[in-house]
Amino acid sequence: QVQLQESGPGLVKPSQTLSLTCTVSGGSISSTSYYWSWIRQPAGKGLEWIGRIYISGSTNYNPSLKSRVTISVDASKKQFSLNLSSVTAADTAVYYCAREGLTTGNFDYWGQGTLVTVSS
Amino acid sequence: QSALTQPRSVSGSPGQSVTISCTGTSSDVGAYNYVSWYQQHPGKAPKLMLYDVTKRPSGVPDRFSGSKSGNTASLTISGLQAEDEADYYCCSYAGSYTLIFGGGTKVTVL
Numbered sequence: 001q002v003q004l005q006e007s008g009p010g011l012v013k014p015s016q017t018l019s020l021t022c023t024v025s026g027g028s029i030s031s032t033s034y035y036w037s038w039i040r041q042p043a044g045k046g047l048e049w050i051g052r053i054y055i056s057g058s059t060n061y062n063p064s065l066k067s068r069v070t071i072s073v074d075a076s077k078k079q080f081s082l083n084l085s086s087v088t089a090a091d092t093a094v095y096y097c098a099r100e101g102l103t104t105g106n107f108d109y110w111g112q113g114t115l116v117t118v119s120s
Numbered sequence: 121q122s123a124l125t126q127p128r129s130v131s132g133s134p135g136q137s138v139t140i141s142c143t144g145t146s147s148d149v150g151a152y153n154y155v156s157w158y159q160q161h162p163g164k165a166p167k168l169m170l171y172d173v174t175k176r177p178s179g180v181p182d183r184f185s186g187s188k189s190g191n192t193a194s195l196t197i198s199g200l201q202a203e204d205e206a207d208y209y210c211c212s213y214a215g216s217y218t219l220i221f222g223g224g225t226k227v228t229v230l
Contacts, residue, residue, distance in 0.1 A: 061218075064121065096165055101171070105171065105211045106168065106171040108168050
């Protein structure tokens, strides 16, 4: 059974960089059959796709966040990571990592989510 | 990119059918057969219910079905059950390797 677990600071100051890591277990992060993605959800609001990475290192990002987002992968640690720079209160949300099938938009496994609050 | 348009809420009695619409544009929903649907219970991660418009992952009851016409995709829940009460989100490929979600629909079982 594939499991994903987000980790990282729960509180980030405005203008700083939000950094999260997703650890994958029960399946291979090196599989060529999947992307590894980040999605977020502000409290009481809908889901927002942030971006994805393929094991080759190829990335795709939401155009509205592209200038501030970097997603990377470390296969040796079975982890992929999210960096979101210059954060504001609008970036406060639950952040999920998920496995996405090559049939795009097919998120079949999700982490439990981690709340990140942007506040001074 | 603007979020796909979903009704804020729909409701039905046990055993009835409800349909949730997801309206996009000719650049996303209308252009590709890559629409997926997610169920989310409070405090939980979303769960994949349908993908590629009509396909059900293993373990998802066949009470859940999907369709698409033009720029609008739909999720139908037949034989509504109490455990179907949740938020539902659609998601579509939007070209250039990007994705867009809908705003979400709360399904209430009366």
